[in-house]
Amino acid sequence: MSQSSSWQELVADKKRRQEASVPRNWLVTVPPDTVLDVTAFPEQCGLLSERELEITNTIDVGVLLQKLAAAEWSSVEVTTAFYKRAIVAQQLVNCLTEIFVEKALARAAELDDYLKTTGSVVGPLHGLPMSLKDQINLKGLETTIGYASWVGKYADKDAVLAEILYECGAVPFVKTNIPQTLMWPETYNLIFGRTLNPANRLLTCGGSSGGEGALIHLKGSPLGVGSDIGGSIRIPAIFNGLYGLRPSYGRVPYEGSANSMCGQDSIPSALGPLSNSLSGIKAFMQAVISREPWLRDPLAVRKKWDDEEYALAGHGNGQALCFAILWDDRIVIPHPPIIRALEMTRDALIAAGHKVIDWKPIKHLELGDAIFRICKAGALEDLMVATAASGEPILSSMSLTEEVIVDTSTRPDLIGISAYQLWQIQNAKAHLRKEYLDHWERTVEATGTGRPVDAIISPGAPFAAPPHGKNGNPNYTQVFNVLNYVACAFPVTKVDPTLDAKKPPHQFLNEADEVNYNLYDPITFQNAPVGLQLVGRTLEEEAVIAMTEIVDSALKATASA
Amino acid sequence: MSQSSSWQELVADKKRRQEASVPRNWLVTVPPDTVLDVTAFPEQCGLLSERELEITNTIDVGVLLQKLAAAEWSSVEVTTAFYKRAIVAQQLVNCLTEIFVEKALARAAELDDYLKTTGSVVGPLHGLPMSLKDQINLKGLETTIGYASWVGKYADKDAVLAEILYECGAVPFVKTNIPQTLMWPETYNLIFGRTLNPANRLLTCGGSSGGEGALIHLKGSPLGVGSDIGGSIRIPAIFNGLYGLRPSYGRVPYEGSANSMCGQDSIPSALGPLSNSLSGIKAFMQAVISREPWLRDPLAVRKKWDDEEYALAGHGNGQALCFAILWDDRIVIPHPPIIRALEMTRDALIAAGHKVIDWKPIKHLELGDAIFRICKAGALEDLMVATAASGEPILSSMSLTEEVIVDTSTRPDLIGISAYQLWQIQNAKAHLRKEYLDHWERTVEATGTGRPVDAIISPGAPFAAPPHGKNGNPNYTQVFNVLNYVACAFPVTKVDPTLDAKKPPHQFLNEADEVNYNLYDPITFQNAPVGLQLVGRTLEEEAVIAMTEIVDSALKATASA
Structure with missing residues (x-):
């Protein structure tokens, strides 16, 4: 699309391309909107085989990793199984942004070959499909964080975290929906629309990592990555019955991921995992830290995974x-x-x-006031710059009916403050x-x-x-x-x-x-x-x-x- | 002094009190200003006994600590020796701010008693006199960071670092001179005047931890603490022939120390040691980290002293x-x-x-441009607020002749920017x-x-x-x-x-x-x-x-x- 496209044109183009990225034979007849709880549907819809259901119902990531490492399940079949279930989830609750089946399966096949040829795994997450919030750059794919203006913004390289996940043997296979700006605890934007809660579609999936929450809720991904500046991992985790870790700033590398309010150094957002199992949370943290992220992200903390701390040495050994x-x-x-x-x-x-x-x-x-005021200090200018290219509206609510452009003349509280303030x-x-x-x-x-x-x-x-x-x-x-x-x-x-x-x-x-x-x-x-x-x-x-x-x-x- | 005192009155009062804090019998006849290199004077002036010279010439802090722990030298005699030499240094190069002989010797006597009674040391810095930049709060003493307006500002508690040093057995015994605002690489302010370089008094001692640099240069302290936001430990260390460590943000606790531009989170200042020996640098870092500063300073990094890293495990074991x-x-x-x-x-x-x-x-x-612009973002407002109470001039130079009030109308480059900028x-x-x-x-x-x-x-x-x-x-x-x-x-x-x-x-x-x-x-x-x-x-x-x-x-x- 040309630079002068209207935001509506950008959105229409992106939606068309997203629809085209879904394999036709993975489309299902979804239940009507009046069916609120759709959590059982992936198992009922008939798209997944018995074996694919067994794979995707294996919520313990530790077990999945064992079976992958033992070549009991190939990465191609595990990735295919989760991909099919993710596409069903997409049809039920609209949780995905980027869909790239071919790229993911090619990577899975490579991993299978490697294991077959060498007898060893590439790394601690060998063969595991992983979902990523639409903020973590993957080379060649778009990252919008919900801005229509960013449609067509293709990443020229992987985020550091994505690089590390690839090295650990993971298979990034979908990117997931977010609210415009990432700064809402729900998940709605003008490009991809709203993500729903699978347990009750009248309810929010939470946000800003809401696409992750809804997708993993439906077992459409065993392990996902979200980000959390005010609860954006934990809220969707809790609203969807998942585990979700908000690490300290810098324990997981943020470098190379897109964000809003870049340069706001005081309360940084943190990337972290969401999963149906705590073994998924632990596997993610151990794997990422084992790659010494501080050698690629200047803000990553030089601190190895500490088995003594995991054994609760400072907490009475857990007794x-x-x-x-x-x-x-x-x-x-x-x-x-x-x-x-x-x-x-x-x-x-x-x-x-x-x-x-x-x-x-x-x-x-x-x-609460501190984070509100720190974010607000320059938020409006940030929003204005991000949305200027397409003239898209700035959402002032996540409600069903309101989509209001922020008007600086009537919203003086959003005008920025000085650096000294x-x-x-x-x-x-x-x-x-x-x-x-x-x-x-x-x-x-x-x-x-x-x-x-x-x-x-x-x-x-x-x-x-x-x-x-x-x-x-x-x-x-x-x-x-x-x-x-x-x-x-x-x-x-x-x-x-x-x-x-x-x-x-x-x-x-x-x-x-x-x-x-x-x-x-x-x-x-x-x-x-x-x-x-x-x-x-x-x-x-x-x-x-x-x-x-x-x-x-x-x-x-x-x-x- | 009352709140309405002029800055000149505040300064005069403080100078009188500072002079009164120097024991009369420690005053010496100093060489004339034309004598540039005064480094030999402490040994020649006759104030220190042979044993006091032996003590203060023991530049290896490791050795000092051994002799203190073995009760070969008592803390009272070591503290007295360094105190006398520090007061000589003061007369030569004007490096001190707070002088509190009684308080320090009382602490040293306590430590000697403890060792005599229990047979053990209080901690890894047992009995060691230490100098502190006039920024690290000590309960009951003033902290000015060079602002006349802050004269009379008595700390109501110790900074976290001071607390920890006391627990480690150290004897804080003097505070040392700084430039107004701490934001200069030299050491001059309107209260205490200028600190000179002992090797050549026509030269600067550097800054902002310049009092530390000059004092330790003259062996008036075995180990001191400075702070470094742009070189303020390293510059005076280098200009005075010392070792000086600028740690990462948060490795040494800053909590409870005074500072300018508080709330500037992006490039924080770091506290660190200066010494005539690397063993002093190491002893300080090990001791401070051993007290788990992260349990008292929310910005301190939870990272234990790592002997493997000290053995250069990540650097070919040092070969x-x-x-x-x-x-x-x-x-x-x-x-x-x-x-x-x-x-x-x-x-x-x-x-x-x-x-x-x-x-x-x-x-x-x-x-360089980044730090200059980040500090400048709100520096002027910060200075204005800090100096408003007394109307003291804001120094715009460290030169001998110029003392210029910053005039916002003629210095538009100092006007602050917005949070977004x-x-x-x-x-x-x-x-x-x-x-x-x-x-x-x-x-x-x-x-x-x-x-x-x-x-x-x-x-x-x-x-x-x-x-x-x-x-x-x-x-x-x-x-x-x-x-x-x-x-x-x-x-x-x-x-x-x-x-x-x-x-x-x-x-x-x-x-x-x-x-x-x-x-x-x-x-x-x-x-x-x-x-x-x-x-x-x-x-x-x-x-x-x-x-x-x-x-x-x-x-x-x-x-x-």
Whole structure:
């Protein structure tokens, strides 16, 4: 398309090309929109063979990797199986952006040949198909991050993370949908449209890594990569019943990936994995770190994978841990299913021999304000520049009906501030981080373990996946971005109208709390997955994964008891 | 002093109090200003006993620590010895700000008691007196960073680093002089005046950690702490013949220390040690990191001291390394003594069995421009706020005669920019960092070791300590702050008029190069120490210290051959 194309023309062109990239024989007759829960459809639609269903239903990435390494399953058949299921997912919930079957299968075939010829795997992710948020550049493919203006912007090289994943033997096979700018906790843009929640298509899949969330929810990918600046990995992970890790800044290389607000150094976004299994999260982190990303990304932290930290050397070797539950952030009281999930987790941990105390949240309002103001400092100019080429509208909402151009004359709050003013907010943020760290350290007085609290168990949102356009301020996740704490989302249960009846109104903390209370009714949210996040310290990825395994095992033990 | 005091009154008050803090019996008759080299004076002045001279002449911090731990020397006598020498230094070169003899000796006595009673040391720095740049808060003492407006600003708690040093058994005993704002490579402010270079008092001691440089030069402190945002540790270290380490951001805790331009997150300043011995540098880094600073400073990197990295596991175990020499940065050609130091280092390394190739500098002008523009983004507002209370002038030069208030109407280049504009500069900086990293990695093709260059050997400035007011743009150091590389300054030689004759003019690279050429004559610079810096990668402190030890041993071996 020429530079002077209108945004509508760019979008139409891209949509045509996207449709053409789907193999005709993978099209299925999808259920009508009135069917809300489509999670069973991939198994019912008839497109996948028994073996392909067995492969794609193998949610433990560790097992998939073993079978691939043992050549029990070839990469071509595993990639084909997940590709077919991903294309079914696309037809159900619109979760994909880039589809490149030929390229992916060629790579899978190469890997199969290599294994056959040499008897060894290329790397720790040998043969595994992986989905990537439409932000991680793959050479020769477009990256739009939801801007119509970026249609036709082909990457001239792989992002550093993609390079590393290829070297580890992974097979990137689809890219996934995002909201315009990446800065929304839902997934809608003017090019690819909206991604839906497979458990209930009237609900959002979350965002900004929402395409990943919906795709993996439908087992259309065993392992995906998202990014998280305010919850963008954890929110879709939780809304889709997945595991999702938000690492510290720089533990996973960002270099060469597209982003909005480039140069905003103070609260950087972090790339991280989403999966149906914790073994997927761990395999990803170990594999990526093993490639020494700091030799290719100047912002990547020189810190090897630490097996001692994974063995919880700093946390009593994982025996008799003390977890603290954040029941609410004193801003918005979570809905009944979230409280139930916290109770289930508490009970499971106690049953497993751990200690559970309450977490006292401090300054969550101020922390949320810090990220809001830092991002807002130059966001409008950034948006204007990004959208100028095509004149596309700037979305001011993720709701079904509104698509509003931001008008600077009527939205003075979006006008940028000076560098000096930005420094003042950033300085205040540094003080908040110190206060929170000291607060955490002081819990040593309450744990009885001789250590401060080992991890916080917190809601990732005050609700399960809400209806489209209703996912407000992501404060339950973004406070931990401001603090740069490692946080891992994990699934707990589903909204169950019989267990999760609406409660009588409480004394509302503020207007937002009242709005949130009114949002809930068990029927609207029914069947939505319910998850939580486990929060550890900065650069404690190994320990956070290990502690999430402990929580997960405890929950599974209770469920099967 | 009341809030409405004029800056002159504040300064006069502070000077009176500072003078009163010096024990009367430690005053000496100092040589006249016409005596330029005063380095021998502390030994000649008669204030220090034989034993006090033996103690203070023990420049190896490792040895000092052994003797302290063995109670061969008590902390009280070691602290007294260094204190007396520091007060002599003060009278010679004006290097101190806070003097608190009683407090320091009381602490030393406590430590002696502890060792006597328990038989064990408090920590790895037991009994060692340490000097701190006037930026690191000590409870109950003032911190001015050179602002008259900050006189009377008493710290209500210790900086995290001070806390840690106390826990390690150190005895903070003086604070040292700085330039107003900390943002100059010399040391002059309106409160404490100018610090001089002990080797030649017509020359600058460098800055901003210039008080440290001059004090340690005169062996008035065995180990000091400075800070470095553009060379502020390395420049005074080199100008005074010392070792000085600029660690990566966050390896040493900054929390609780005063600073200018707080909230400027993109190129943070880093605290680090200066010493007459590399054993001092190593002891400091090991001790500080052993206290897990990340549990008190949210910006401190969770990374233990790594003995494997110190053993150069990633650098061929220290055998047959490949160093690259940066002969000049293609902006300003260094003066003859600096070139001679590079040649000496090259020859010594080759003689020690290492390989030496040339380093090709790329984008040093752009890197320098990035830090200049990022700091300038809000610097003026920051200065205005800091100086508003007393109306003190803002220095626009470090020269002897000029003290000029910055006038915004005539200095439009100092007016701040928008947050969005700042992001663009920060983004360009990120790209430069990637380019430099790739450039370094590609040297694997030239080293013959199978590894990229192990370290760069670079000038820390294109000159030895120049006359006051003549230390221009510190580009040889600041490029490595932008890149966040670890860099350790080390001494090599002294300016020697017979060896370092002025050369005929070369083809000047630009006006700055010509100005620099014209600055040199061997007599002006005579006797000035000449040092260099060894530059390694981000978060490679252990390896950089170990490689500087290798260079240092090689130089000493050549000198004694």
